[in-house]
Amino acid sequence: MPHIKPKATPIFQTSVFTFDDLNELELYFEQPGQRYMYSRYANPNSDELANEVNELEGGIGAVVTSSGMSAILTAILAICKAGDHVLCAEEIYGGSAALLNQELSRIGIEVTYVPSEATYTFDALVQPNTQLFLAETMSNPLLLVFDIRKLAEQTKQHGIKLVIDNTFATPVLTNPLSLGADIVIHSVTKYLSGHSDVTAGVVVCQADEDLQRVQKVMLTYGLNLSPFESWLAARGLKTLRLRMKQHCLNALAIAEYLENHQKVEQVWYPGLTNHAQHRLAFEQGNGYFGGMLSFRIKDDAEAVNRFMQGLEQIPFAPSLAGVSTSISYPLGTSHRSLSKEQQQKIGITVGVIRLSVGIEETEELLTDLERGLSKV
Ligand SMILES: Cc1ncc(COP(=O)(O)O)c(C=O)c1O
Incomplete structure (x- = not known):
């Protein structure tokens, strides 16, 4: 075997390792x-x-x-x-x-x-x-x-x-x-x-x-x-730190845009100064507030559908934290198994949409969200 020193770690795609004796x-x-x-x-x-x-x-x-x-x-x-x-x-x-x-x-x-x-x-x-x-x-x-x-x-x-x-x-x-x-x-x-x-x-x-x-x-x-x-x-x-910075930057810009949008009734993002734990989030988050936010439009499933259908770039994908932005719908996915009372108590209603903000250019995302909201 030649002397090999790879810069990247090879994949040890093996279920078992051998012993000489x-x-x-x-x-x-x-x-x-x-x-x-x-x-x-x-x-x-x-x-x-x-x-x-x-x-x-x-x-x-x-x-x-x-x-x-x-x-x-x-x-x-x-x-x-x-x-x-x-x-x-x-x-x-x-x-x-x-x-x-x-x-x-x-x-x-x-x-x-x-x-x-x-x-x-x-x-x-x-x-x-x-x-x-x-x-x-x-x-x-x-x-x-x-x-x-x-x-x-x-x-x-x-x-x-x-x-x-x-x-x-x-x-x-x-x-x-x-x-x-x-x-x-x-x-x-x-x-x-x-x-x-x-x-x-x-x-x-x-x-x-x-x-x-x-x-x-x-x-x-x-x-x-x-x-x-x-x-x-x-x-x-390896790129976590770089990605997180852009996730956080985009999420703050989007939260501020949504907060001022007339079709949006509520925004949950710790980076907004009116978030109940804004100060704590700032201190505990090293000055960052994360790439996840949620917002509520009218509590009407048809309005939610129109918003989703109006988006051209951002898909509805029930997961989060990828490099590209996606939306999810907690009531129908992650929190589906909770009782109606639990859902109500936590505040997950029909109009609540969760946004996993990616690392695209901010303007691109704002343009697509505007396309969706204009259909609500
Ligand atoms: C906060 C949190 N913890 C744990 C999990 C479960 O992780 P996985 O889907 O990788 O099993 C999820 C999945 O969405 C999550 O959002």
């Missing part, structure tokens, strides 16, 4: 992390991605998983067993709520939702078997910003772990571990990979005991990420 096998067990045996346990591409995200988040170690959902599952199963109890912010991604309500409840892990008004005063909801609190740095889709430092003070007092889904903020804006969170998870599918071509997740830990458990759950349940998807995500991650 028993001595090499023993070295594998003696030097964890130095050698590889089986890709479900570890693979150089997955390790590269995990190490890069870990560095960005300032953790002691990270584990990548097959999706954001499996990252949340891994974090919860690493800490909880049957008979335990989880506290979860009421404003949470619908898939996380479905995991807790429909699946983890079946294996004896119970959940209580913490209403947003009780976020920092949830003492009465803590039970002797409560193990963790799950929340998002910025909630989906209405961009409520959680004060992680304040939340961490409370969870520490009660001796429970704080698990933060940092998908919307990314480590460019916020490092939850530095604010006191115990575990950070991401849907890598979103900003971290950034090009709408990967489904992946990551769990970043602050304590060695949590990392050991997270690794064990990932490999025992088989929640690993494939070498190719790890490679694609690691490739996307």
Whole structure:
């Protein structure tokens, strides 16, 4: 074999690694992390991605998983067993709520939702078997910003772990571990990979005991990420900082445009000075406010359809955080599984549209939004 020194990491598209003899096998067990045996346990591409995200988040170690959902599952199963109890912010991604309500409840892990008004005063909801609190740095889709430092003070007092889904903020804006969170998870599918071509997740830990458990759950349940998807995500991650700056710049310009539009009844974006947590968002977000925003037009499904049909450039795609802008409809997609009462309470009504702002030229996006709104 010639001496090869590639600049880019090759893809180790293999399910298993070979050993010369028993001595090499023993070295594998003696030097964890130095050698590889089986890709479900570890693979150089997955390790590269995990190490890069870990560095960005300032953790002691990270584990990548097959999706954001499996990252949340891994974090919860690493800490909880049957008979335990989880506290979860009421404003949470619908898939996380479905995991807790429909699946983890079946294996004896119970959940209580913490209403947003009780976020920092949830003492009465803590039970002797409560193990963790799950929340998002910025909630989906209405961009409520959680004060992680304040939340961490409370969870520490009660001796429970704080698990933060940092998908919307990314480590460019916020490092939850530095604010006191115990575990950070991401849907890598979103900003971290950034090009709408990967489904992946990551769990970043602050304590060695949590990392050991997270690794064990990932490999025992088989929640690993494939070498190719790890490679694609690691490739996307290289431009995260640059992309986030343009996402944030465009989102602020669009939020200001929508706020002054007569067809728009409400805009949710932490960068607007009238957002209830604008100051907190500024401080916790490193001066940035993210690339996601939501707005409400008339609460009429036909008006929403006309808006969507009027857009020429921006597609309706029920995901987020890609380089090109897309819209989504929380009531019909991410929050569909919630009860009518939950949807109403959170404020997700018929006219609410979520915008994932991409990195195009700002003017292009404003022109297309005007085309859509003119049809409402
Ligand atoms: C905030 C948040 N967390 C987790 C997930 C789940 O991630 P995935 O779709 O990669 O499983 C999503 C998906 O939209 C999300 O928006």
